[in-house]
Amino acid sequence: MSTTPIEPTKDEITAAPAIVLRRGLVVTMDAQHAVLPEADVLIVGDKIEAIGPNLSVPDGTVEIDASGGIVMPGMIDTHRHMWQTAMRGYGADWTLTQYFVWNYLEHGIKFRPEDIYAGNLLSAIEAVDAGVTTSVDWSHGLATVDHADAAVDALESVAGRFVFAYGNIHAAPWEWTNSADFRSFVDRRMPRSDMLGFQLAFDVTGDPAFPERAAFEAARELGAAVTTHAGVWGATNDDGIRLMHENGFMTPETVYVHAASLSDDSYQRIAATGGHASVSAESECSCGQGYPSSWALRRHGVPISLSVDTSVWFSGDAFSAMRATLSSDRAREHHEAHAKGETVTHLGVRAEDVVNWGTRGGAKALGLDHLVGSLEPGKKADVVLIKNDESPAMFPLLHPYGHIVFQAQRADVHTVVVNGKVLKHDGHLVDIDLAKARAAVASTVDHIRGELGEQAWAAGMNPEIPESKVLDNPYTYTEYADSSTHSA
Ligand SMILES: [Zn+2]
Known part of the structure; x- marks a missing residue:
């Protein structure tokens, strides 16, 4: 039986008690670096519950279609x-x-x-x-x-x-x-x-x-x-x-x-x-x-x-x-x-x-390897789905690691789960206020630009092509300077 999967809505995702990413190429990064084709990753609460083909899942589990994509650890x-x-x-x-x-x-x-x-x-x-x-x-x-x-x-x-x-x-x-x-x-x-x-x-x-x-x-x-x-x-x-x-x-x-x-x-x-x-x-x-x-x-x-x-x-x-x-x-x-x-x-x-x-x-x-860094049952669910059906660079998917390193890019990040919570889905941030960040950063740029003045602002962004020398101890809190790292 084959059906066309329908992507869940944002409300369905944020309310879901469990999430399953279905039929992805799963790059686990476990101790054996196991790679599982056509596998599912089931997330219950903040943890990875199971990984494998055709997983049975609890009632109410929201499904994300990972086919044609790579599922990897955050x-x-x-x-x-x-x-x-x-x-x-x-x-x-x-x-x-x-x-x-x-x-x-x-x-x-x-x-x-x-x-x-x-x-x-x-x-x-x-x-x-x-x-x-x-x-x-x-x-x-x-x-x-x-x-x-x-x-x-x-x-x-x-x-x-x-x-x-x-x-x-x-x-x-x-x-x-x-x-x-x-x-x-x-x-x-x-x-x-x-x-x-x-x-x-x-x-x-x-x-x-x-x-x-x-x-x-x-x-x-x-x-x-x-x-x-x-x-x-x-x-x-x-x-x-x-x-x-x-x-x-x-x-x-x-x-x-x-x-x-x-x-x-x-x-x-x-x-x-x-x-x-x-x-x-x-x-x-x-x-x-x-x-x-x-x-x-x-x-x-x-x-x-x-x-x-x-x-x-x-x-x-x-x-x-x-x-x-x-x-x-x-x-x-x-x-x-x-x-x-x-x-x-x-x-x-x-x-x-x-x-x-x-x-x-x-x-x-970071001493966090008991929690994250790989996809394994029992670990925290920090999971990334790389998938972009609109991209000519996302197929064929032959060498999973090579595809991640040399072919994929941030625009191909379809879904991001942190601690079991979906923060990005279908290429869109979920419950994240980008407008607030935009306004805050605009105000910082105005402030710094105003403090510098137009001339220093432009000069800072367009350094001369000069004379390069090691100068000026960057650690202004100390008098210490050494001839191998600083000019006299
Ligand atoms: Zn640094």
Whole structure:
């Protein structure tokens, strides 16, 4: 018997006690990386109940036709400066130095709590729309706890899964992490839940006095993992890793963002202490933190997760992150071989690997792999259906991982379920107020543009093609500068 499925209405979906995605190509990302053709995924409440062909389902279950599509775990982004999304695309032609000057030294301080809210709201919606069901908000523009309250208000208003990584580039981490304001914020707003996790976000400058010790001790006391920009050319280097290691602060929960421009010794320290890396390949290619590090991390056995970094430059979807990572890793392999007069005949890194890093790898980096990162009965239902019957690029569906990485894009994200709740269906956001985000962001753009004036606004967006030099310690909270990372 064959019937033409009719897509359920929004009201049917939001009221449903259970949902089944029928007849999809299911990419589970379980331990065996099982791929099931023509399979169903049944969601009851906030969990995945069953996966398999022709599942029988409870009465009242709403059906979503997944045929011709790929059902996969929600993607996981381990590092995104969500507050900067209000400046989407503004820094397309920036280097990292120009980013530091604009944000750290000159204009980041002009962002008010409502501006942090606006960027976070848009970024949270954008992530969900693209099938990114868990995002780390690497929130380093928190000049006051009012800014932090605004950031969390925005995250709580969108039903995605988030980890709030508290940071503040305007003050020393060893000071703000121990301030009464910050501690009372943590008590009020960071009870930790499956939907909203908590990390501390700060960088280690390499100052031999290791003033960051007090910030690490605060993280330990609060039971929060540390996420840190490590191995960033011109900003952080092997000294930071060595100091963390010698002082006992490299733990399995620690996330090393970028982890480029590091020596073998640093990679070995990360691997030996069980830490995780967050590769932002689009970012590293443009900014200059160092060559996207997946090729080096693989060599040292450091577990990898992916991230989009910031929408000031880059796309906020994991398809782009997976594609950029696979391309940069393969480019490196070819480049190194050619330098030795050799030819790469078999690729070392596969499309399957980057899908793993963008799902399971992210869950592991965040300590959430018991909940999310794969489609398995008993896990939380963070599920994405990639399907677009209008698209000539959605058939034939031959290589599931290759299709996800090189063929699909955010417009092909048909359905997004987070914690059992449908947030996008049939290509449309469900119960999400995009107009509110649009108005909030417009007001932030007006404010920042007004503060800068037309000349500085235009100059910021169109950097001269100059003279490149490493300059100006971006960490304005400290006097420390090193000749390898800063000019005299
Ligand atoms: Zn970053």
